[in-house]
Amino acid sequence: MTARTSGQGLPAQEVAGPGEAAAPWARCGHVPLEVLAEVPLGHATVRLAAPGRPGWIGHGSTWRQLPARQALAALAGAERAAGPVRLVLAERGRQRGLAILAEAEVSRPWAVTGWLGWPDIKPGGAQGPRTSEALAARSNDYWALDLAIRAIGLDRMDTSRAGPMPWPAGVSVVIPARGGHEVLPGVMHALAEAVSRLRPGTPWEAVVVDDASDPPLSLPPGLPPQIRLARSETQLHCGGARNYGMKHSRYGLIVFCDADTHLAPDYLTEHIVRHLLAPNLVTVSLREHVPAHAPVPSRAPDGSRDSRTSAHYPPGRLGLVPVPEPVTVHPLAQTRAFRDFGHGRLLGPVDLPFMVKGNNLVLPAATARSxxxxxxxxGWGPEDVCFAAKTIARGSYVVPVLSTGVFHREHPPRSGSTARRDAELAANLRRYARRLHERAALPWQEATQVRMP
Known part of the structure; x- marks a missing residue:
């Protein structure tokens, strides 16, 4: 067995050996899986799941489902565990464990909450922490997901040659669009290529939201019938158009991409694999910019110039954090692919929510809609960052999928000028700062109700 250290600094022992690599997934027929923290408390054994998922309580060999709040209350009220805590890989929604991924001695049972994405602070007040407080209490070290990936052999799998994994819950692609008539056909054909790689029989759809474009948008001929337009006669802006698209979508995984963004052919299949292993992920890929009139390359996107790989910020750069002197950051390298980007950590002026870009992100529909x-x-930015902040505060991990990516078509500012775009950004940054002080678990307040503390 190999000793390791979890994201919370607790020693753990891997107990799933390499000989069992792909056995758990093979035995359950590739159904979605989840990691549970199994905590013996003497009178019973509690299995805590990721945020948004029910837990389990066991007495002997008998298990019953337990609402998450009751599982958390049991851990919060216990002074000590009756034995080692185990991380169990299980079929999602069932108590049957398929493999033991790790075990560890813990000082207090509450410590395991941080392993699964819960804020590692005990609940305070009926409404829970503010978004800013929850971000400060949230680790993004998705080491439990890493263990699951190794247990099923995904780290040794050539995904370019393996068949696509099944996703019976279906995939909804939501694309907000205002204008962009000239680039939309290429985006649609790239999308059609990506969905053609899905496992046969996978339910899917794509909703292109025409955000009051003048003239109205139209789809190019020859597309699959699952791609459709949903038009709003009044401008909703980017975030509102995504919400509109969600209302017109129906499947269990939502992919957001912009109307100037070409998905790589393997984009959907590469992201689905990660979501099969955990119910609380926001997965993102890097982008490569393509000049407005240049052809989109037939190769894989190169994300080496994506701001999440390397970014330089000059003094005075607009943001929530002042930039007093030039700074260059390398987020992926400096955070072990975002694993060390939790607990409100900053790299220069950026943090974990800024790693989530609206040009491409994938998450469970239940999370997105809630x-x-x-x-x-x-106007321009950062509604996607604000969305990400609340999603992370509620327990989602941000995981980069570097095996695929997107091409982003460069274009002049949609705002009409750089000055107007910057003014829109400044106003939206002020909105974002106020939104961080709302309660993470509650819906967005009306704009007139949002106040700084």
């Missing part, structure tokens, strides 16, 4: 994009952002 959070929604903030309703009061108009």
């Amino acid at each position: 959070v929604g994009f903030p309703p009061d952002f108009t």
Whole structure:
């Protein structure tokens, strides 16, 4: 067995050997899985799941489902565990464990909450912490997901040659679009290529939201019938258009991408694999910019110039954090692919929510619909960052999928000028700062109700 250290600094022992690599997934037929923290408390054994998922309580060999709040209360009220805590890989929604991924001695049972994405602070007050407080209490060290990936052999799998994994819950792609008539056909054909790689029989759809474009948008001929337009006669702006698209979507995994963004052919299949292993992920890929009139390359996107790989910020750069002197950051390298980007950590002026870009992100539909994009952002940015902040505060991990990516078509500012775009950004940054002080678990407040503490 190999000793390791968890994201919370607790020693753990891997107990799933390499000979068992792909056995758990093979035995359950590739159904979605989840990691549970199994905590013996003497009178019973509690299995805590990721945020948004029910737990389990066991007495002997008998298990019953337990609401998450009751599982958390049991851990919060216990002074000590009756034995080692285990991380168990299980079929999602069932108590049957398929493999023991790790075990550890813990000082207090509450410590295991941080392993699964819960804020590692005990609940305070009926409404829970503010978004800013929850971000400060949230680790993004998805080491439990890493253990699951190794247990099923995904780290040794050539995904370019393996068949696509099944996703019976279906995939909804939501694309907000205002203008962009000239680039939309290429985006649609790239999307059609990506969905053609899904496992046969996978339910899917794509909702292109025409955000009051003048003239109205139209789809190019020859597309699959699952791609459709949903038009709003009044401008909703980017976040509002995504919300509108969600209302017109129906499947269990939502992919957001912009109308100037070409998905790589393997984009959907590469992201689905991660979501099969955990129910609380926001997965993102890097982008490569393509000049407005240049052809999109037939190769894989190169994300080496993505701001999440390397970014330089000059003094005075607009943001929530002042930039007093030039700074260059390398987020992926400096945070072990975002694993060390939790607990409110900053790299220069950016943090974990800024790693989530609206040009491409994938998450469970239940999470996306329960959070929604903030309703009061108009013009350019950062409604996607604000959405990400609340999603992370509620327990989602941000995981980069570097095996695929997207091409982003460069274009002049949609705002009409750089000056107007910067003014829109400054106003939206003020909105974002206020939104951070709302309660993470509650819906967005009306804009007139949002106040700084």
